[in-house]
Amino acid sequence: MTEKITSKDNSLIKHIAKLMSSAKYRHENACFVCEGIRLCMDAVFSGAQIICFCFTEKAFEKNRENAGLICSAAKRCVELSAPLFSKLSGTDTPQGFLCIVRSEEKSFKAEKGSCYAALERIQDPSNLGTILRTAEALGADGVILSSDCCDVYSPKVVRGSMGAVFRLPVCIVEDLTQTVWELGKKGIRTFASTPRNAVNINETDFSDGGVMLIGNEGNGLDDSTIDACTDRVMIPMKGRAESLNASAAASILLYKLICG
């Protein structure tokens, strides 16, 4: 038996709307929303805890098999009227599927020989989503985020990551500089990407793996974080453009670290 909701004043509807708009609310409730058939299926296949599955009648009928799978994985299944779903949706053409998913920080211990990305104060959700997607596609073992990055569970990041948030170990740390120090002391190489006093990535030996640090879109990495790293690396650049976009730089840097 599934419930049916048509009123925008229903408490679940208010809950979802707040989960979609407020990072603080997501954090307090330890859950987030993913939208669309593909992301909902990603949640199921990655074994995420699905607190609630919401759908429109039309979407359910059109995707019976997937809908059935998500329903059996979800604790609660709720049919929403199409206008209500549209109102909640973050997209112009909603697919009629969304899930509330438990957010579980997959903590991990960085090991020698493994490859990680570490992001400091990345502010643009599109950049964060793209970097997570790239890190997963290239085979990174995990991603470390400074606590002042934009929220990894915002709808834009979840969508941009193409579900990587469900699968990739992501660890949020209070003090990234300190974390980098400790990794270095354990013999793990930590690469600060910075144009100053840095070695061309083509002349850097990445064979031991390590952690690639990527800084804020406007200002790059903090000086203290750069100082805490064991190595400094840079992408050779020729053009007049001052720099690469953060996610473009991350793609090249992670490629070199992992596959290069």
Added chain:
Amino acid sequence: MTEKITSKDNSLIKHIAKLMSSAKYRHENACFVCEGIRLCMDAVFSGAQIICFCFTEKAFEKNRENAGLICSAAKRCVELSAPLFSKLSGTDTPQGFLCIVRSEEKSFKAEKGSCYAALERIQDPSNLGTILRTAEALGADGVILSSDCCDVYSPKVVRGSMGAVFRLPVCIVEDLTQTVWELGKKGIRTFASTPRNAVNINETDFSDGGVMLIGNEGNGLDDSTIDACTDRVMIPMKGRAESLNASAAASILLYKLICG
């Protein structure tokens, strides 16, 4: 003497609004709009033909030196009231500077030993802007676009390119497959990026340069275009993500072609 416009019914205001919203109108008028101090200065320094410079009084006063430079380069200078500028602006926090710039296709002949990107049906303006920015930063000699890519002069692309549209030779071709064929016949290597029957980019010799072809976000390159290329290359991928975002893939591929 500068003019002053306060009415939204003024013909120049209507002209700018249409230039910002319609690719067809931009094409018919062979001009486009760039907004913000940095992009307007980029237009000046790259020698672009500035048809009109619009500014608010406040922005002019705050940036006298830059405003003076742009004014002396522009054919026409117009002060707009702040509310009018806000209405026109594509951003939430307008800087009070915009220019109408002549769009001139910088045609170029691909040469042996040079490096180019060629994009087929890229649809997302953010991707196109980022790829242009990356191509310039890495030192590409030019970019070839299929005519069904999104418009290179849309405000989002111009902004995302960080001014690369002013400096990078960009050539739009009606039949990309045919162009690729002809380049191959001239002895220029053309690399199709595709996961099928392709060689790992780590095992590909890029020492002669060539053209890196990147396809549509959802569907990749057309089969006919892949067949027309001299080489097929792929980025090694490990994760469950089906693919990289088009601009992330382009970053890695262009890096390998140009700097790798």
